[in-house]
Amino acid sequence: MLHRQRDFAEAMSPDPTMERKTAIDVAGVVKRFGHGPAAVVALKDVSLAIRDNEFFTLLGPSGCGKTTLLRILAGFEAVSEGAVSLYGENIAGLPANRRSVNTVFQHYALFPHMTVAENVAYGPQRLGRPVKEIAETVARMLQLVKMEKFAERRPAQLSGGQQQRVALARALAPHPKVLLLDEPLSALDLKLRQAMRAELKQLQRATGITFVFVTHDQEEALSMSDRIAVMSEGEVQQIGTPTEIYEYPANRFVASFIGDANFIVAQIDGITGGMAKCRSVRGLSFTLAAAPGGKPGDKVTLFLRPEKVRIEAPGDAGLAGMIQTMEYLGQSIFYQVDIGEDSPLIVAGRNRDDGGTPYKTGDRVSLVIGADALRMLVA
Amino acid sequence: MIASARTPALRRLLGLLPALVVIGLFMLVPVAIMALYSFLEANPFGGVVWRFSPEAYVQFLFERDLADNLVFQSGYLIIILRSLGLAVLATILCLIVGFPIAYFIARQPARLRNIWIYLITIPFWTNQLVRTFAWIIILGRNGTIELPFRWLGLLGADDTLGLMYSDFAIVIGLIYAFIPIMVLPIYASLEKLDFRLVEASADLYSSTFETFRRVIIPLAKPGIVAGSILVFIPCLGAFIQPDLLGGGKKLMLGSLVQFQFATARNWPFGAAVAMILLTFVVLCLLWYAQAARRAGAQSGALAHA
Numbered sequence A: 001m002l003h004r005q006r007d008f009a010e011a012m013s014p015d016p017t018m019e020r021k022t023a024i025d026v027a028g029v030v031k032r033f034g035h036g037p038a039a040v041v042a043l044k045d046v047s048l049a050i051r052d053n054e055f056f057t058l059l060g061p062s063g064c065g066k067t068t069l070l071r072i073l074a075g076f077e078a079v080s081e082g083a084v085s086l087y088g089e090n091i092a093g094l095p096a097n098r099r100s101v102n103t104v105f106q107h108y109a110l111f112p113h114m115t116v117a118e119n120v121a122y123g124p125q126r127l128g129r130p131v132k133e134i135a136e137t138v139a140r141m142l143q144l145v146k147m148e149k150f151a152e153r154r155p156a157q158l159s160g161g162q163q164q165r166v167a168l169a170r171a172l173a174p175h176p177k178v179l180l181l182d183e184p185l186s187a188l189d190l191k192l193r194q195a196m197r198a199e200l201k202q203l204q205r206a207t208g209i210t211f212v213f214v215t216h217d218q219e220e221a222l223s224m225s226d227r228i229a230v231m232s233e234g235e236v237q238q239i240g241t242p243t244e245i246y247e248y249p250a251n252r253f254v255a256s257f258i259g260d261a262n263f264i265v266a267q268i269d270g271i272t273g274g275m276a277k278c279r280s281v282r283g284l285s286f287t288l289a290a291a292p293g294g295k296p297g298d299k300v301t302l303f304l305r306p307e308k309v310r311i312e313a314p315g316d317a318g319l320a321g322m323i324q325t326m327e328y329l330g331q332s333i334f335y336q337v338d339i340g341e342d343s344p345l346i347v348a349g350r351n352r353d354d355g356g357t358p359y360k361t362g363d364r365v366s367l368v369i370g371a372d373a374l375r376m377l378v379a
Numbered sequence B: 001m002i003a004s005a006r007t008p009a010l011r012r013l014l015g016l017l018p019a020l021v022v023i024g025l026f027m028l029v030p031v032a033i034m035a036l037y038s039f040l041e042a043n044p045f046g047g048v049v050w051r052f053s054p055e056a057y058v059q060f061l062f063e064r065d066l067a068d069n070l071v072f073q074s075g076y077l078i079i080i081l082r083s084l085g086l087a088v089l090a091t092i093l094c095l096i097v098g099f100p101i102a103y104f105i106a107r108q109p110a111r112l113r114n115i116w117i118y119l120i121t122i123p124f125w126t127n128q129l130v131r132t133f134a135w136i137i138i139l140g141r142n143g144t145i146e147l148p149f150r151w152l153g154l155l156g157a158d159d160t161l162g163l164m165y166s167d168f169a170i171v172i173g174l175i176y177a178f179i180p181i182m183v184l185p186i187y188a189s190l191e192k193l194d195f196r197l198v199e200a201s202a203d204l205y206s207s208t209f210e211t212f213r214r215v216i217i218p219l220a221k222p223g224i225v226a227g228s229i230l231v232f233i234p235c236l237g238a239f240i241q242p243d244l245l246g247g248g249k250k251l252m253l254g255s256l257v258q259f260q261f262a263t264a265r266n267w268p269f270g271a272a273v274a275m276i277l278l279t280f281v282v283l284c285l286l287w288y289a290q291a292a293r294r295a296g297a298q299s300g301a302l303a304h305a
């Protein structure tokens, strides 16, 4: 069985002539913990395809089943229903130690009784690689994560960030086909976390390994991923590039989980040439691209990102409103503007060189909404 | 200045005094008495004659012939070696049986673990003599093991499997008596083991066996060492098992001590045997302390980094 794993790893290098293969195919996976009525359904019918050499992120709030899905991919949990395949091979029956998949654990799980170098060498050793090759791999991996100087230390002698790097090096050392990362940055402080984002992305490019990255942090997901699957309560809500997810959220959950969003409940009055005329509950009217399947009379939710609205001095153009409250965040300023709807519209203003915030609470303003900024959500 | 520096030290000493008195009174004094007696002359009617004599130690290796010459005799040396051999064997077997038990308990849900630990310690609440007698019923002639053989006609009326009164019976008795004190320290170190490391090892292409060898055993080592020492020491000094299950013919160090005091009435020799036993125990503990210090130095270095 051992040489078979080695073949896995060697067959790794991406072939540019071929179309991008599917690395992982998750088809209709259901995962239940426990039996009968007391069972917890952690995953309800999850399907997704992760491409070869992709930085793929599972994003969702805590408890939505991200870790469970990752553990299924790693081979620590069996699916209740559905199938998982790795490069076309069904891996349902393959135990964790025979999958060419490595994991960076949430709490690193470094072997405390081994040095950093021994930790990194562990995987290649179990694969029966030659001693010389292992030494080279360890040196290369430690260099890759900038931990050469710490090779002889033990995990307890390292800071959180350093342990994180060792965990990364250890998981990369066997050169797996797929690297699974379970919230690897969550234990680091903000500055380090930001620095690591760029490094992880760069590492993924350099190694050409498919990354499946789990996080509940939308910024992390947006900044690193090629594609993101947004999950909620054991279901995939949307799969797409960061831009698609942010700009064209599939539903209200995705829109509100990623970034800030305004929602206005409205009804479609009429549709002409793909453009819908909508009227809000309080009688404001908007014209925007109709969602597919939308018909006159439908109740819809209109969605608007705070930074896509421009505040101007009161005038004919735009929506009239009054600033209710202001939240100064340094880089940006969040205004809550009363536009006569049930809830005020949140508008983000940038802190510009021309003197911070030109508006104050109580000011009457006019809100200019960009042509394509207002979106219709069906759900 | 000096007074203020001295006061806390003095106070510390005062605080430790009760413990020191207890240790001194109940440990050092008896050992000192034992050491003293081992260098006295035996009184044939029991007790000692207050005259210095190395006779007890000489007796270990030599016998006096009729002409009062010292002649080497290996009887007692063999008992020492037998004792060491049986104690080592019993300890190893205890480890082999005890480790899986400890592992099993450590993998139970937290709620069940205490129940299992309680069950493991239950035999401890029963008298050791009674528990050892139970083994006579199991291993003995027409005992629990022999009877089925007899019924099946595999064993003639006068035949016996000869399980009793053998080294085998002694070792069984020792394992049974001391398995809990092997299980408990191993459990204590396995319970602290982060089982995510086991997953990490599997993730890195380890078979179950490799994971066991390279992750679980090394991390359970403190418990394994502690358990082995805790079992080895009482095994070496055991006398109930050799007496009841070994038939009193296959002596061990412990039974030799007991025999000298209770039957042979040679107190100095009994005390000398006890001193030799104590030497083995102390050597064991020194080795353990050394190992612990090495482990401590390692983790100490960790703490300073």
Ligand SMILES: Nc1ncnc2c1ncn2[C@@H]1O[C@H](COP(=O)(O)OP(=O)(O)O)[C@@H](O)[C@H]1O
Residues within 6 Å of the ligand: A033, A034, A040, A041, A042, A060, A061, A062, A063, A064, A065, A066, A067, A068, A069
């Ligand atoms: N071993 C388990 N037994 C029972 N329930 C579990 C187990 N593992 C996870 N769950 C449940 O499954 C759901 C998803 O958990 P998880 O995958 O850890 O979420 P996430 O990683 O997104 O925070 C949670 O409701 C959790 O309580």
Ligand SMILES: [Mg+2]
Residues within 6 Å of the ligand: A063, A066, A067, A068
């Ligand atoms: Mg999780």
